[in-house]
Amino acid sequence: MAAAQDAAAPQDTWEYLTAALLPGAAKQILDLWGADGWELVQVVVNPNDPEQLVAYFKRALPA
Incomplete structure (x- = not known):
């Protein structure tokens, strides 16, 4: 029986951001960061x- 090759799946690398959610502007702030x-x-x-509310975001870094 042939040994199965162990192919490591690529893993995402992330960057993180925190942003204050200003009263009355939370949707605009979330939309802005989401669009980016x-x-x-x-x-x-x-x-x-x-x-004060704080939003935590992440996005994948280019491979």
Whole structure:
């Protein structure tokens, strides 16, 4: 029986970005970063300012 060759699947390399979501402008901010290829990962409350939301984005780096 021939040994199966182990072909490593290419893995994506990511870059990350955080952005404050300003009240009344969240959609525009999300649309802007999304149009530039950034994928929204999570939105969290800023621990230093509970009234501020922070968006975390990622996008794949070119191979």
